[in-house]
Amino acid sequence: MGLSPVISASSSTSAPDTRGADLHAGYSGSSDSHRLDPSPLRVSLTDVQKTFDVGRGRTVQALVDIDLDIAEGEFVALIGPSGCGKSTVLRLLAGLDTTSSGEVELFGSPPEELSRQHRLGVAFQEHALLPWASVSSNISLPYKVAGRSVDKNRVAELIKLVGLTGFEKALPKQLSGGMRQRVAIARALVLNPSLLLLDEPFGALDAVTRRRMNSELARIWSEERLTTLLVTHDVDEALILADRVVVMSGRPGKIHHVEKVDLPRPRDTSVTRTPAFHELVDKLTGMLDGAGEDS
Amino acid sequence: MNTRKLTKASYMVSGVVLLVVAVEVIARLGIAGTAWPSLVEVYEFLGDERQRSTLWRNTLVTLESSATGLVMGTIIAVLAGAVSALVPILRPGLDRFAAIVNAVPLVALAPLFITTVGREDSPAVVAAMGVGFVVFVSTTSGLANASRTHHDVLTVLGANRFRRFARLQLPQALPSIVDGLVLAAPTAVLGATIGEWFGAPSGLGMMIVSAFQSANIPQLWAVALSATAMALIAYFIFIAVQRATVRRFT
């Protein structure tokens, strides 16, 4: 039972050379039928493999054959059991890590290029706010990093958008966990990034706060319409927010299923209580369990 | 609450009184030899206007050397710490250099400085040496305190190494740097005094040497008290700075 993924992993790594050559020759010859044509208006991972060196000659195959496109303005959620490589995918898109083979392109450029142009927004499970800086200074940080003058109106607008009016001068330690995550998300949004990357931003919150944050993020997203990748292991969260849900399975991490979500927006309780929503939750949860067993 | 404070204060007062009486009794009985001070004699020594002004003048000299050493040592150490954070290939070399410098006793370095930087400046330089190591270690450890996620967020936002240093690592390191200063401040006084032993024209270290040569026990202990008071005051000032920094930066 545990053998088959290992075998498929090693067989898929045996041909990275030809794949690499193919890529350098250009995309036109790609035989991958389910992949859309490369476009400068798209975020894409093409034939991505990622192997981690864990020392003493041993390696961990974290990702195999990852092919994923995100259209401009699309919200994609990435779900999967813990350790299946979701964060690794996000880190590749953020330019925090490089592929072992394969290509990552954000709107026609490598990720580092977008981050150099200050066009990426990111929020992690740990809020990573600067503890000595107030809410508004934390949200202003991307301006300072970019060497631009702080647009006070934009900062005020975001504070309002994430519902923290009145807390401008507060320090992170004076805020609740949910409020800190809102600041982190406002910081990610302030420069109007071309791509927003969220790695389990609500993972440390209690269930009630988490749902509230989900509907807030849905509202914010409907106003800003940013190309977004959300990593989560919460099926409901993925279905409330995403246009498409990508299900990964683990060891080695690969894409197991892609679900297009056609539910109407906003997906408030009138939607989340429908049988259609529940069917999707059951279907994807079943896949997660299957994927979990797999590992 | 109030009685507890009172009890604590009374313990402290009786402790000090006991210590003073014990020191005086040992001195009077001559149990510990002639170098053991009689506090009454030390007090009488300080009662003399001329002696007192000499002591004060030399205390100020040592204070200036200590302060200069503290500032110089801190600047050099923080700069070295910054270089080691910004240029990773230099890190192991700088760490090793700091460890070697620290392994050489200040007493051994002092005569060397007399011949290189001169009598006047060597107390400050010896103080800076002692300060430098402590502050370097606390700076490098403080600069490494920022979490991986903080670094990642700034990197994704497009911050290069220098911006990350200025916006994240340096403010994050401040409490740790001030921790270093708390330890370094008394070290500066010690370093300056040792630096003055080897032929400095003035300062508490010079007074210790002259008191020792003339077997002037009250002067010896008056100087020691003065140096101790200076080190303690410096320590408590930096403890206050430390509290403020921790409140502001964590």
Ligand SMILES: Nc1ncnc2c1ncn2[C@@H]1O[C@H](COP(=O)(O)OP(=O)(O)O)[C@@H](O)[C@H]1O
């Ligand atoms: N820096 C790393 N070094 C070694 N192994 C890693 C590293 N990062 C991730 N991995 C491994 O890659 C796999 C996927 O990790 P990750 O992407 O964090 O999973 P997820 O986010 O889905 O929980 C795991 O087996 C993990 O141990």
Ligand SMILES: [Mg+2]
């Ligand atoms: Mg993860």
